[in-house]
Structure formats: C-alpha cells, structure tokens
Amino acid sequence: MNKAKKLCLMAALILTVITSITWAAGGKEVAPAAKATGPLNLWTKFNDQNPQNTQDKWLAATIANIKTEANLEVKNTFVPYDQIVSKVNLAVQAGGDVPDVSYVDGDIDFFVNNDTLIDLTDFVKGAPWFKDLSPAALKGVTSNDGKIYAVPFLLGGHMIYYWTAAYPDGPPKTTDDLLKAGARLAKDGKFAITFKGSEGTGAQMFYFSLVESFGGTYTNAKGESVFATPETVKAIQFVRELMAKKYAPEVALAAGFDFETPFKDGNSGAFFAGSWSYVYLNPLKSPDGKVFDNGAASVDDALKAGAMAIADPISAPGKKAVTNVSGFGGFGIPVGSKNVEGAKAFINYLMQTKNAADFAIAYGCLPTLTSSMKDSRFVDSTYWQNVNASINKTGKAIPMNKNPKMAQKLNDVIITLIQKPNLDIMTELKKAQDELNSGM
Amino acid sequence: MVSMQRRKSLKVRWEKAFPYWLLVPAMAVLVLAQVYPTLYSIYMSFNKLKGGKLTWIGVDNFLRLLRSADFLNSLEKTAVFAGGYLVLTLALAMCVALLLNRREFLTPVYMTILFIPWVLSDVVSGTMWRWMFQQDYGIVQVALNPFVGNRSLLSNDVGAMLVMIVSSTWRSLAFTSLVLLGALQTIPKEIKEAAALEGTSDLRFFWDFTLPIIKPTLLVITLLTSIGGINSLGLILATTNGGPGNATTTASVLLFREAWKYGDFGMASALAVFMFVINMALTFVYFRVLKERD
Numbered sequence: 001m002n003k004a005k006k007l008c009l010m011a012a013l014i015l016t017v018i019t020s021i022t023w024a025a026g027g028k029e030v031a032p033a034a035k036a037t038g039p040l041n042l043w044t045k046f047n048d049q050n051p052q053n054t055q056d057k058w059l060a061a062t063i064a065n066i067k068t069e070a071n072l073e074v075k076n077t078f079v080p081y082d083q084i085v086s087k088v089n090l091a092v093q094a095g096g097d098v099p100d101v102s103y104v105d106g107d108i109d110f111f112v113n114n115d116t117l118i119d120l121t122d123f124v125k126g127a128p129w130f131k132d133l134s135p136a137a138l139k140g141v142t143s144n145d146g147k148i149y150a151v152p153f154l155l156g157g158h159m160i161y162y163w164t165a166a167y168p169d170g171p172p173k174t175t176d177d178l179l180k181a182g183a184r185l186a187k188d189g190k191f192a193i194t195f196k197g198s199e200g201t202g203a204q205m206f207y208f209s210l211v212e213s214f215g216g217t218y219t220n221a222k223g224e225s226v227f228a229t230p231e232t233v234k235a236i237q238f239v240r241e242l243m244a245k246k247y248a249p250e251v252a253l254a255a256g257f258d259f260e261t262p263f264k265d266g267n268s269g270a271f272f273a274g275s276w277s278y279v280y281l282n283p284l285k286s287p288d289g290k291v292f293d294n295g296a297a298s299v300d301d302a303l304k305a306g307a308m309a310i311a312d313p314i315s316a317p318g319k320k321a322v323t324n325v326s327g328f329g330g331f332g333i334p335v336g337s338k339n340v341e342g343a344k345a346f347i348n349y350l351m352q353t354k355n356a357a358d359f360a361i362a363y364g365c366l367p368t369l370t371s372s373m374k375d376s377r378f379v380d381s382t383y384w385q386n387v388n389a390s391i392n393k394t395g396k397a398i399p400m401n402k403n404p405k406m407a408q409k410l411n412d413v414i415i416t417l418i419q420k421p422n423l424d425i426m427t428e429l430k431k432a433q434d435e436l437n438s439g440m
Numbered sequence: 441m442v443s444m445q446r447r448k449s450l451k452v453r454w455e456k457a458f459p460y461w462l463l464v465p466a467m468a469v470l471v472l473a474q475v476y477p478t479l480y481s482i483y484m485s486f487n488k489l490k491g492g493k494l495t496w497i498g499v500d501n502f503l504r505l506l507r508s509a510d511f512l513n514s515l516e517k518t519a520v521f522a523g524g525y526l527v528l529t530l531a532l533a534m535c536v537a538l539l540l541n542r543r544e545f546l547t548p549v550y551m552t553i554l555f556i557p558w559v560l561s562d563v564v565s566g567t568m569w570r571w572m573f574q575q576d577y578g579i580v581q582v583a584l585n586p587f588v589g590n591r592s593l594l595s596n597d598v599g600a601m602l603v604m605i606v607s608s609t610w611r612s613l614a615f616t617s618l619v620l621l622g623a624l625q626t627i628p629k630e631i632k633e634a635a636a637l638e639g640t641s642d643l644r645f646f647w648d649f650t651l652p653i654i655k656p657t658l659l660v661i662t663l664l665t666s667i668g669g670i671n672s673l674g675l676i677l678a679t680t681n682g683g684p685g686n687a688t689t690t691a692s693v694l695l696f697r698e699a700w701k702y703g704d705f706g707m708a709s710a711l712a713v714f715m716f717v718i719n720m721a722l723t724f725v726y727f728r729v730l731k732e733r734d
C-alpha cells in the first residue's frame with residue numbers, strides 16, 4: 001500500500017475515534033417527560049403474569065381491580081428482586097426506558113445519592129392519607145434534608161423466631177443468655193441461633209440490632225458514618241465469640257439464603273429474621289421432630305401448635321432491644337417518568353385503607369397506614385399483634401447515610417473481623433469509617 | 441490507447457480496494473459494539489454520573505480508586521484467583537491433552553464428557569457448585585467434612601477462594617485442553633520416532649521437544665487464561681457473590697458492585713480502564729516473549 005493510501009487510512013481511523021469521543025462526550029441529559037400515552041408503565045419484583053406466591057397474586061388482582069375501580073390501565077414489568085433497584089437507577093442514568101412508577105425496596109439512600117427518584121414531598125404532604133401514615137415509615141423515605149422520595153407501604157421489623165423445644169424456659173433475651181443457650185444446645189449438636197450475616201443485609205439486620213442495643217449507632221444526623229465506637233466493638237466481640245464457639249452456623253456468613261436451613265431443619269434453636277420471612281420458611285421441622293409443611297402457612301401452624309414462638313431481638317445485657325425500621329417497601333416515581341399523574345393516581349389507589357392492608361398481608365409486613373392496622377386480618381392475628389408490639393417497642397429509624405456503600409462495607413469488615421480474630425476491631429472500624437466519610 | 445490504460449488502472453485499483461470494502465460492515469459492527477463502548481467508558485471514568493447527567497471531575501475517580509482499601513483488596517484477590525486459576529488450568533489441561541493425544545479407546549467419549557462444563561452457563565455452574573458445598577446437604581461439603589473439621593468451605597475466606605479456583609478451572613479445562621491437544625498433534629512423527637529409537641524417556645521428550653515445539657500455543661493459551669481469570673465475573677457472582685465478606689471480591693466483582701449496587705458508574709469506569717490497562721500490559725508482555733522466541 002503506498003504512502004498516500006496509508007495516510008488516508010490513518011486519517012479515517014483517527015476521524016472515527018474523534019467522532020466516537022465527540023459523540024460520547026455529547027452527554028446524555030434525561031429527555032423531558034413526554035405526554036403519557038398507553039397504560040401506566042409499572043416495574044415491580046412481583047410476577048403478575050406467572051404468579052408464584054401471595055405477592056404475585058396480589059399484584060395480578062390489583063391490576064385487574066384498578067382498571068375496574070379507577071379506570072387506570074397498568075402494565076407491570078417483572079424485575080427480579082436483586083436487580084430492580086439497579087435497573088431503575090440504570091434506566092434513569094442512561095436516559096432509557098424509565099418506568100412511570102416503580103417498586104423501591106429499602107435502599108432510599110441509594111436513590112437519593114444518585115438522584116433517581118423525583119421529590120414527592122408536596123404530593124405526600126398534600127395527600128388525604130398523609131396524617132394516617134406511620135411516622136416511622138415516613139422517616140424511612142425522607143432524606144436528611146427533609147425531602148420525601150417515595151411512598152412507604154410496608155413496615156417490617158426484625159424479631160427472633162424460636163423453637164420452644166430448644167428454649168423450653170423462654171427465649172434468650174440478652175447476649176449472655178444466648179451464649180449460655182449456645183453452650184447447652186451445642187451438646188446436642190444444635191446451634192443457638194442462625195441469621196443472615198452477609199451481603200450488606202447482615203449490617204442492616206442482626207448486626208444493627210446488636211450495635212444499637214450496645215449503645216452504638218451507624219449514622220449521625222448529617223449522614224456521616226459514626227460506627228467506630230467502643231459500643232460497636234463490644235457488639236462485634238459478642239458476634240466473634242458466638243461464631244468462634246460455633247453457637248451459630250458458619251453459613252450465616254456465606255452469600256444466599258442457606259442460613260435459613262439450620263432453623264428449618266430444627267438444627268438451630270432460633271432464627272433472627274424479618275417479619276416477612278415466614279412466607280419463605282417452609283417446610284419446617286422442629287428439634288423434637290414435628291413437621292409443618294403447609295407452604296406460607298407453615299409458620300402460622302407451628303405458632304398455633306406451640307412448637308414455635310416469637311420474641312424481641314437479642315439485646316445487650318441490661319439494655320433495650322432494638323430493631324431497624326429504616327428499611328421499607330414502597331413505590332417511587334423515577335426521574336424521567338412519562339406519566340407522573342398516572343403514577344400518583346396509582347399510589348393514591350393503593351393508599352386506601354383496605355388496599356394498603358391487602359398489600360401488606362400479601363407481602364408479609366405491617367401496613368404503614370394506621371387505619372389499615374385495624375383490619376381484622378391484623379387485629380385477629382396473634383402473629384401480627386406480636387410483630388406490631390415488637391416493632392413499637394424496639395423499632396428505630398436511623399438517618400440516611402451519605403454513602404450508599406456503608407452497609408456492604410461495614411458487613412465486609414465485620415465478617416473479616418470474625419474470620420481473623422487477631423485483627424484489632426477498633427482499628428478496622430476506624431479505617432472503614434474514614435474511607436466511607438471521605439466519599440470513596 | 442490512453443483511455444484503455446486508464447480503465448485498466450481503475451480496474452486494478454478497484455480489485456485491490458475491494459477486499460477492504462468488504463471489511464467495512466464488520467468494522468462498523470466492531471466500532472459500534474466494542475470501540476465506542478470502550479471509548480465512552482474511558483470518557484465516563486473522568487466524570488460523575490448523577491440524575492442522568494455527566495459532570496467532568498478529571499482524575500478524581502482514579503485517585504479515589506487508588507486510595508480505596510476495597511480496590512487494593514480486590515487487586516490482591518484478583519492476583520490470587522487469576523494466578524491459582526492459571527496454574528491449575530494449565531497443569532491439568534496439559535495432563536488431559538497428553539492423555540487424549542494417546543488416542544486410546546473411547547477418546548471421543550472422554551472429550552464429550554470433558555466438554556459438558558464448557559457448555560453450561562456461568563449461572564448454572566455457579567449454582568451447582570454452591571449447592572455442592574452447602575453445609576448440610578452439599579455432596580462435596582459432606583464428603584470433605586471429616587477432613588476439614590466440619591467447616592463450611594464457602595463460609596471461609598480461604599475455602600471460598602479455593603472453591604472459586606477449582607470451579608473456574610473445571611469450567612475452562614475443556615477449551616484449554618483442546619487447544620493444547622491441537623498443538624501436541626503438530627509435533628512431527630519423525631521426531632517422536634527418532635527419540636524412541638534413541639531411547640529417550642517420555643519425561644525427557646516432554647521437556648526437550650514437546651514444550652519447545654508447543655511454546656507459541658502455550659503462550660497464547662496462557663495469555664487467554666490470564667485474561668479470562670482477571671475478567672471472570674459470572675461464576676464468582678453465582679457461587680459466592682464476592683463473599684464471604686470480600687474474600688472473593690476480585691476487581692471484576694468490585695466493578696460490578698460499583699456500577700450496579702452503588703450506581704457509581706464513574707468509579708466503575710475508572711476500574712474498567714484500570715483492568716483494561718492491566719490486560720493490555722499482559723498482552724504486550726506475552727507477545728514480546730513470543731517475538732523474542734521467534
């Protein structure tokens with residue numbers, strides 16, 4: 001190839017590169033919302049097209065009812081539970097096909113930090129159901145500067161499910177009780193307790209309860225991480241001892257949901273879980289061999305039979321038990337939604353007393369409307385009354401953290417501290433805290 | 441006369457240029473599907489993405505990355521994982537290739553069985569391995585329990601990394617063996633016969649003849665396996681999800697988390713650029729070694 005042709009080819013290649021960079025650098029601004037046409041575009045983690053559980057069936061029925069009762073046509077797109085948060089965010093950031101309204105799941109700080117949801121403060125405060133809304137639930141969707149970014153529908157707390165055969169004298173109440181029970185149960189080859197201790201969820205549930213109960217906390221009012229305290233050190237020392245003595249299964253630190261198996265098989269005396277966990281806890285076998293195999297009603301059967309009971313989360317000795325009610329389930333309107341009014345109409349429809357109660361029952365949580373709590377399905381249920389009493393007694397909402405990596409980072413540090421007992425707890429906590437607060 | 445010469449010259453130029461024109465559609469797809477996303481990712485690494493808007497922040501993402509303990513940890517895990525995966529895969533693949541090269545009875549059946557892991561997806565493979573190591577009923581975990589003191593391998597940082605290395609090797613053994621088998625089959629029969637006549641042992645033959653002859657292929661497969669190890673993601677997510685804690689959080693897992701879990705696309709792009717540079721550096725080194733050998 002002669003020199004001129006080589007130069008032409010090089011020039012063409014360079015032009016292609018420059019064009020690509022220029023095109024890329026053109027930037028993508030979110031397109032202004034177009035006028036809504038067609039059905040309301042809803043994204044949820046519920047599969048109304050192929051219902052597998054009560055939540056899916058609830059959505060299928062709701063979509064049919066809302067069309068009849070409110071003349072609102074809704075088209076749901078099922079997105080798996082572990083993808084919906086990131087996919088909604090990605091749709092907004094990429095300026096792609098954004099849903100008109102989306103289910104949002106316990107990660108409000110993630111959405112706030114990424115500017116994914118629109119500010120619903122005026123809508124919520126002006127809504128007819130606003131005064132009926134639980135203040136704790138509202139706090140979970142409110143940013144540190146007072147703006148409301150979603151409408152909460154589900155209030156879940158955490159508690160201990162325990163087998164009465166393993167704890168005939170009543171549930172363990174404090175960390176000391178749990179260690180004593182662990183020594184007793186270990187002789188029979190059983191664990192004292194199992195829990196989800198990984199993937200950031202551990203930090204939001206079991207570890208949160210312990211840290212708060214010992215007197216520590218994760219986040220201050222400014223959204224800064226403040227967990228590197230002597231109180232947190234004590235909480236982690238307890239978890240270290242629990243795991244080192246094998247009073248809890250190692251699988252609690254692994255990914256996935258295998259941590260449930262020891263409790264379901266009767267090999268763990270207790271299980272620290274969310275109030276919605278009963279939907280998935282089946283089949284069940286108590287330590288003394290009783291089997292409960294009735295789908296989502298297995299826990300209820302076990303409770304009625306007296307084989308299982310519920311208790312408040314474990315507390316530090318002499319201190320109060322605490323449970324995290326910052327997490328929530330609800331609906332938000334993503335930036336770029338083409339049908340904001342339709343989305344608000346959908347939310348208003350769901351926020352009617354009976355509809356909100358239906359959703360909460362189907363999901364396995366308490367409703368966020370006080371009037372919905374008076375529904376007979378909650379009033380007449382020993383389980384839900386116990387859950388409600390527990391949340392009211394122990395529930396605490398913490399400020400939103402400025403860094404969405406906090407839960408995962410803290411969880412990773414705790415697991416590392418459990419697996420490497422020679423590491424100094426305070427040193428590792430301070431390193432993690434400083435890194436989170438520096439914005440990394 | 442002049443116009444005939446001109447027509448002839450045009451015809452010759454067209455015939456020379458025609459193959460390049462045939463390449464244009466493929467180049468266009470390459471530019472759109474690879475070059476553009478790569479360049480956009482590089483551009484995004486110098487920006488912060490929030491609310492759908494990019495804001496130029498210079499090298500801030502790279503500086504944050506270099507100061508991040510999670511990033512440094514991920515480099516360490518990547519080195520351990522990729523190194524272990526490379527050594528185990530090459531060693532086993534070489535053994536398998538040498539065995540298959542003997543062309544014993546039922547060799548095609550063995551090759552078919554060998555290829556089963558290769559055709560499974562990462563998610564299916566990862567789920568399968570997770571179940572095999574489930575603490576209470578995992579077939580492999582239960583078998584290993586007497587030797588590991590009933591410790592759950594997937595809940596342990598060293599155990600989880602070992603499981604990832606073994607499962608990744610299991611996945612890619614077929615392809616690596618096949619490539620090495622192809623290289624072994626290029627060894628001239630005359631050399632084997634001459635070595636046999638001189639009474640050269642199998643091991644001696646392997647070191648003195650086989651390895652030098654297949655070295656180019658070995659270098660290429662080493663490069664591909666290294667890059668595969670560094671970029672491996674699907675199997676790790678499906679098996680351990682980077683856990684327990686951050687025990688198997690390699691650079692690719694961290695990149696996935698930064699983008700998907702935290703929504704920090706700028707940081708994820710910076711990490712992608714970093715990995716790209718590492719892979720290019722490896723490629724450069726390998727081809728340099730190959731060139732020196734030539």
